[in-house]
Amino acid sequence: xxxxxxxxxxxxxxxxxxxxxxxxxxxxxxxxxxxxxxxxxxxxxxxxxxxxxxxxxxxxxxxxxxxxxxxxxxxxxxxxxxxxxxxxxxxxxxxxxxxxxxxxxxxxxxxxxxxxxxxxxxxxxxxxxxxxxxxxxxxxxxxxxxxxxxxxxxxxxxxxxxxxxxxxxxxxxxxxxxxxxxxxxxxxxxxxxxxxxxxxxxxxxxxxxxxxxxxxxxxxxxxxxxxxxxxxxxxxxxxxxxxxxxx
Amino acid sequence: xxxxxxxxxxxxxxxxxxxxxxxxxxxxxxxxxxxxxxxxxxxxxxxxxxxxxxxxxxxxxxxxxxxxxxxxxxxxxxxxxxxxxxxxxxxxxxxxxxxxxxxxxxxxxxxxxxxxxxxxxxxxxxxxxxxxxxxxxxxxxxxxxxxxxxxxxxxxxxxxxxxxxxxxxxxxxxxxxxxxxxxxxxxxxxxxxxxxxxxxxxxxxxxxxxxxxxxxxxxxxxxxxxxxxxxxxxxxxxxxxxxxxxxxxxxxxxxxxxxxxxxxxxxxxxxxxxxxxxxxxxxxxxxxxxxxxxxxxxxxxxxxxxxxxxxxxxxxxxxxxxxxxxxxxxxxxxxxxxxxxxxxx
Numbered sequence: 001x002x003x004x005x006x007x008x009x010x011x012x013x014x015x016x017x018x019x020x021x022x023x024x025x026x027x028x029x030x031x032x033x034x035x036x037x038x039x040x041x042x043x044x045x046x047x048x049x050x051x052x053x054x055x056x057x058x059x060x061x062x063x064x065x066x067x068x069x070x071x072x073x074x075x076x077x078x079x080x081x082x083x084x085x086x087x088x089x090x091x092x093x094x095x096x097x098x099x100x101x102x103x104x105x106x107x108x109x110x111x112x113x114x115x116x117x118x119x120x121x122x123x124x125x126x127x128x129x130x131x132x133x134x135x136x137x138x139x140x141x142x143x144x145x146x147x148x149x150x151x152x153x154x155x156x157x158x159x160x161x162x163x164x165x166x167x168x169x170x171x172x173x174x175x176x177x178x179x180x181x182x183x184x185x186x187x188x189x190x191x192x193x194x195x196x197x198x199x200x201x202x203x204x205x206x207x208x209x210x211x212x213x214x215x216x217x218x219x220x221x222x223x224x225x226x227x228x229x230x231x232x233x234x235x236x237x238x239x240x241x242x243x244x245x246x247x
Numbered sequence: 248x249x250x251x252x253x254x255x256x257x258x259x260x261x262x263x264x265x266x267x268x269x270x271x272x273x274x275x276x277x278x279x280x281x282x283x284x285x286x287x288x289x290x291x292x293x294x295x296x297x298x299x300x301x302x303x304x305x306x307x308x309x310x311x312x313x314x315x316x317x318x319x320x321x322x323x324x325x326x327x328x329x330x331x332x333x334x335x336x337x338x339x340x341x342x343x344x345x346x347x348x349x350x351x352x353x354x355x356x357x358x359x360x361x362x363x364x365x366x367x368x369x370x371x372x373x374x375x376x377x378x379x380x381x382x383x384x385x386x387x388x389x390x391x392x393x394x395x396x397x398x399x400x401x402x403x404x405x406x407x408x409x410x411x412x413x414x415x416x417x418x419x420x421x422x423x424x425x426x427x428x429x430x431x432x433x434x435x436x437x438x439x440x441x442x443x444x445x446x447x448x449x450x451x452x453x454x455x456x457x458x459x460x461x462x463x464x465x466x467x468x469x470x471x472x473x474x475x476x477x478x479x480x481x482x483x484x485x486x487x488x489x490x491x492x493x494x495x496x497x498x499x500x501x502x503x504x505x506x507x508x509x510x511x512x513x514x515x516x517x518x519x520x521x522x523x524x525x526x527x528x529x530x531x532x533x534x535x536x537x538x539x540x541x542x543x544x545x546x547x548x549x550x551x552x553x554x555x556x557x558x559x560x561x562x563x564x565x566x567x568x569x570x571x572x573x574x575x576x577x578x579x580x581x582x583x584x585x586x587x588x589x590x591x592x
Contacts, residue, residue: 051484069332076486088481090474100467101474105486107467155486 003061004029004159004190005050005080010058012042012049019045020214022058027159027192032185034193034201034222036235037211043194044085046211047161050192051075051082062159077105079158085167087148091137095128098136098147102154114154121150124180142173149180160184161192166200178204198235202226210235254439256556262445264552265452266510270529271536271548272459273503278538279476280496281489282397283389286404288504288529289522290411295377295508296517297415300424302369307360309418310376314353316414317383322346324387345386352379366429374505381501382494389497393489408523415519423521426512448510455506456545459499472496528555528570535577537585547577 005027012019020042027033035043049056052072060068067075090098099121100107103114122129125146131139136147145165152160162181166174174197182204185191195201202208202222210218210231218228225231270288277285294310301308325341356376359368388407392399430443463469475482475492483489511517511525528551535547551570558569 053480053483071488072483073486073488073491076484082484084480084484086480088478088484090477090481092477093470093473097470097474101470101482101485101487104467104471151485 002029003027004063005192006059006061007046007050008059008061010046010049010056010060012045012054012056018214020049020211023211023214023216025192025209025216025219027190028206029158029190030185030188031207032181032191032193032205034195034205034208035211036195036198036201036208039196040213041211042214043211044163045214047082047084047163047192047194050161051080073105076155079156080161081152081155081157081159082161083148083152083163083165085163087144089136089144089147089151092135094132095134095136095139095147096132098151099128099132099154102151103156106154106156113156117154117156121153124153124183125150142169142176145169145173145177146180149177153184157189159190159192161194163194164196165193166195166197174200198231199226202236251438252560256560257553258439258441258445260553260556261549262448262552263514263555264549265449266507266514267525267528267532267548267552268545269452269455269503269507269510270526271532271544272456272541273500274526274529274533275536275538275541275544276472276503277496277500278533280472281385281389281393281400281493283400284397284404284538285500286401286523286526287384287408287411288500289524289526290408290415291377291380291501291504291522292508292511292525293415293517293519293522294380294419295373295505296426296512296521297419297424297508297519298376299369299373299426299509299512300517301419302360302364302372303366303426305361305363307357308376309415309420310380311353311357311360312418313414314349314356314376314379314383317380317387318346318349318353321349321383321386324391345383349379349383352376366427370509373509374502377505377508378498378502381497381499381504384501385493385497390490390493393493412520412523415522419519421519423516423518424512425516426509428513444513448514451506451510455503459541462499468495524567528552531570531574531577534574534581537581 003026007023007025009022009024011021023046025033025035035046037043045054048054050060052070052075059066062078062080067078067080090101099118103117106114127143128146128150131143136144139147165177169177178200181191181193193201193205202225205222208220208222208225209216210225218225218231220228226236270292273288274285277283298308298310322342322345325345326338329335329338329341352375356372359372388403389400392403428444429447433440433442463473471482471487472492472495474485475487475489479489482492507525529548531551532548533544535550536544551573554573555566555570559566562569
């Protein structure tokens with residue numbers, strides 16, 4: 001399998017304080033890779049650096065080319081798309097407009113496929129079709145996450161980065177979101193998933209990294225990570241380590 | 248005061264108010280998308296009038312010099328940016344856009360201005376020339392500071408206002424100009440005579456507001472600007488760059504100011520420094536709209552026009568004082584009724 005994203009020795013500093021230090025991660029085409037870790041470990045910082053919202057040291061190689069000097073918009077145009085933790089929806093605009101803007105770069109260059117993408121997004125999220133004329137700010141938490149995902153999909157991502165997609169959502173919706181993530185992988189989109197809900201993340205992911213205080217402490221196939229006693233104790237809860245079945 | 252005078256004053260007020268409304272909309276647009284309080288907007292208005300007046304006299308208007316100067320500076324900045332980012336292959340395209348287009352407009356103006364073309368053609372040329380300056384100003388003065396705080400951007404705006412006054416004096420000269428009315432006809436409605444000129448001004452303003460509403464409601468680029476205004480980070484993640492949004496916003500803003508300049512030309516004599524006072528009236532309107540609501544801003548500007556016209560009848564010496572005093576109750580009312588949101592989603 002070919003490597004889609006190769007991050008080498010990435011460091012990000014806020015002033016003098018280094019938030020992440022020498023982090024190297026790899027995402028293969030068509031795979032789900034997860035980064036788990038506690039609050040403040042630098043997970044969001046890592047994604048912000050990869051998308052270009054934060055300046056960083058080290059190499060970010062995407063599709064075989066260094067993208068470290070490209071702007072956020074150029075990276076998005078190349079199919080590197082982020083769904084941020086705060087969703088960052090256009091609250092006073094309609095659901096349909098939010099989705100349309102997700103395809104801004106494509107529509108601008110006259111990509112006629114965008115309409116077909118809209119249809120597939122509506123098929124994936126029937127709730128969004130029902131609410132297409134409603135303002136995004138009036139949606140429920142789960143619907144907002146779906147809209148954020150849908151908007152990202154409108155950009156036709158090759159690598160979709162999800163920052164805490166389950167944050168603040170009811171368990172039933174979390175299950176739905178993770179089912180969608182798995183379905184996305186089946187459609188050929190690679191996914192870099194950042195989660196605090198480690199159990200759910202390790203269940204859908206192929207490979208995982210554990211981040212603690214800005215450094216990558218453990219990495220491995222997700223089945224290995226789930227079996228790792230330290231990961232099990234810290235992130236899965238000891239008792240659950242043996243039977244990590246339900247999300 | 249009898250009814251006829253009141254009707255005349257109202258007509259005057261609405262005519263001026265329609266012009267201020269365009270300015271108010273431009274100010275709200277620029278602020279919501281870029282967070283810039285666009286104080287030098289008045290200079291664009293004055294340059295619009297002076298450019299048209301220059302062409303009326305068969306002279307090459309001073310704006311040609313401004314266009315050439317700004318094009319050179321913007322081109323140099325783009326070249327520096329491209330080379331420093333190691334993107335030399337993008338340089339020709341960037342130069343064509345930031346240097347080529349304005350130089351082309353300047354050349355066109357230089358060639359066509361002395362020909363005494365019909366008024367509508369001159370108006371179009373004026374609009375094109377002033378509009379071209381909008382994104383140039385953004386590129387040269389604001390884009391390098393796009394991430395700065397509202398306060399820093401405001402200070403830059405004040406500095407630019409004074410710089411542009413100086414350049415205005417240099418390129419356009421100190422004498423005032425007035426452009427001929429588009430029509431001197433008038434007709435009577437009952438006892439009141441309505442001038443076609445007023446109708447023309449109000450009609451143009453209404454048509455422009457309608458066009459803006461369509462642009463923001465229906466087109467991709469209009470929605471992209473709204474998205475940037477609502478959520479900057481979200482817009483970036485959709486691939487809408489702040490530079491693009493800024494340049495487009497300033498083009499629209501400059502176009503609206505150019506229309507103001509063309510429409511106000513026959514009403515009052517405009518000097519290189521007349522723009523500031525005109526733009527302040529647009530500001531009062533924009534502030535009535537909380538620098539965020541287009542309909543309220545337009546309505547506020549209309550109110551400013553009417554109050555100005557009536558106060559010039561009752562107390563013409565205090566005309567401006569009365570208009571600007573209006574801002575105090577408005578600010579009081581707004582600060583009492585609106586709740587401040589630290590971070591909105």
